[in-house]
Amino acid sequence: MKRLALIIVMLVLPFFGPALAQDAAAPGQAAYAAPEHQSAAAVETRPEEQQPAISDVIFEHIGDAYEWHLLNWGDKSLALHLPVILYKDGWHLFSSARLEGGESYEGFRIAPKGEKHEGKIVDAEGNRPFDISITKNVLSLIMGSLLLLVLVLLTARWYRTHDAGKDAPKGLAACMEPLVMMVHDMARENIGEKDFRRYSPYLCTAFLFILLNNFLGIVPIFPGGANLTGNIACTLVLALFTFFSVNLTGTKHYYEEIFNPDVPGFLKPIMAVIEVFSALVKPISLTIRLFANMLAGHIQLLCMVCIIFIMAKYGGVLLGGMSFISVLFGIFLDVLELLISFIQAYIFTMLSSIYIGLARQD
Amino acid sequence: MNLITPDGGLLFWMVLIFGIVLFILAKWGFPVITSAVDSRSARIEESLRQAEQARAQLEGLAKEQEEMIARTHAEQARILKEAAHSRDEIIRAAREEASVQTYEMLEHARERIEREKQDAIREVRREMALLSVQVAEKVLRDRLGHEDEQLSLARRYADELSVSDKAGAPADASESSAKVQS
Structure with a gap:
C-alpha cells in the first residue's frame, strides 16, 4: 500500500512541475515572460535582467494576492477574481477584477512595486484601509x-x-x-x-x-x-x-x-x-x-x-x-x-x- | 518586508474561520472519534484480560484434572491392595474359625459320646445289678426251700464274711464265687 502511494506520487509529481512552470509564466510578468519568447533567437540577453523577474515570480507565488491565477491559455490568463472587502468611510465591496492592471476603483488601487504597501490595496494617499478582502x-x-x-x-x-x-x-x-x-x-x-x-x-x-x-x-x-x-x-x-x-x-x-x-x-x-x-x-x-x-x-x-x-x-x-x-x-x-x-x-x-x-x- | 508582517485581513479571517472550525470539531468531531476509540481500546484491554484469565483458569482446570486422575489412580491402587489384603484376611479368618469350630464340634461330640457311653455303662450296670438281684432272688428262693440249705448258706456267708473282712473282696466276686460254689 505504501509502495503504491509512493509510485503514484512519483508518477504524478513530474506533471506538477510543468503545471507550476505554466503557472509561473503568468502575464503581468512581462519582464519574465520575455525570455521565453526570445529564447530561440536572442541568446545574448544578459541574465542580470531576468534575475529580479525570477524573484518576483517566486514571491508572487508564496505571497498573498487579490486574485487566484489559474492558468494561461495562449495569451489569455485565467484567474479567479476574488471579492475585495474594505472599510473606509463605510464598507466597500467589489471584485478584484476592477483593480487589475493597476487601475483604480472607488479611490482604491493595488500599490505598485516600490511603494510602502507593495501589492496591497491602498487608498489614494497610499494608506491602508481596513482590509478584510477574500484573498x-x-x-x-x-x-x-x-x-x-x-x-x-x-x-x-x-x-x-x-x-x-x-x-x-x-x-x-x-x-x-x-x-x-x-x-x-x-x-x-x-x-x-x-x-x-x-x-x-x-x-x-x-x-x-x-x-x-x-x-x-x-x-x-x-x-x-x-x-x-x-x-x-x-x-x-x-x-x-x-x-x-x-x-x-x-x-x-x-x-x-x-x-x-x-x-x-x-x-x-x-x-x-x-x-x-x-x-x-x-x-x-x-x-x-x-x-x-x-x-x-x-x-x-x-x-x-x-x-x-x-x-x-x-x-x-x-x-x-x-x-x-x-x-x-x-x-x-x-x-x-x-x-x-x-x-x-x-x-x-x-x-x-x-x-x-x-x-x-x- | 510584507512576508514577515502579518496581514490584518488574513489574521481576521484566520481567527474567525479557525475558531469556527475548532468549535465545530471540538463539539461534534473529535470527542466522538476519540471516545469511541478509547472505549474500543478499553474493551480490547478488557477482552485480553478476560482471555488471559480464562487461559489461566483452563490451565488450572487441566492441572486439577491431572491431579484428580493421579489421585484416582492412587486410590484405585490402594483399594485394590486393600481388597486383596482383606480377602486374604477373610479367608484366613474363615479358615481359623472353621478349624476352631470343627475342633469344638469334635470335642463336643467326643464329650457327648463319652457321657453317653458312661450313661450306657451305668444303665447296663444297673440293669445287670437288678437282673442279678432278681436271678439271685430266684436262685435263693429255689434254694432256701430247705432248712439245711438255709443253714449251710448262712454258715457259708458267715465264712465268707469273715474272709471278706480280711480280703475285702468285692461283692460281685463273692457273689460270683457264691454262684460258682452253689
Missing part, C-alpha cells in the same frame, strides 16, 4: 477548513453509526483514526491523564488543519497551491491559540513559577522578567518555525521549476540537461516536502501539548 490565502483557508470539517465530521459520523467495539473502521474512518489517535495519545502523554481531554480536540484540530493546508500548499493546481501555512498571519493565529490555551488555563503552580519563582529574593524580579519573556517567546517560536519551514519549502520548489526557465536561453542541450536535473530535484523536494508537512504539523502540535502540559502541572 487567495483566505479562499484557500475557507476551502481547506471546509474540507477538514467534511473529513472529520464524516469520520465522526462513521463512529456514531457504528459500534467501534464491533466493527473495524473502514475507508475514511480507517484513514483518519490513526492521525486523530496519534494526537490524542500525544496529548495524553504530555498533558496527563487528568485533563488532556479538554485540550485534545484543540490539538487534533490544529494538527489536521496544519497538515491538510501543508498538503494543499504542495498541490500546484487550483484547490491547492496557496501558501497558507507559509504565511505568518496564519501561523501566528495558530500559535496564539496555543498561547491562550496555555496561559488562560494554567494552574496556580504555573503562575507561581512565572511571577514568584522559588529563588532568592533579589533574583525574583529578574526571574519574573525572564519567565514572562519565555512565555511570550514560545508562541513566537511556534509561529516562525512553521512559517519559515513551509515558506522555505515552497521557495525551494519554485526555484527548481524556475531553473528550467532561466536555462531556456542557453540552448537546447543545457536546457534539456538542467530540466532533467531540476525535475529530478523537484520530485525529490516534493517528496521531502510531504515529509516536512507532516513533521511540521507534528512538531507544532507536540510543542503545543508540551506547553499546555507544563502549565497544567500541580
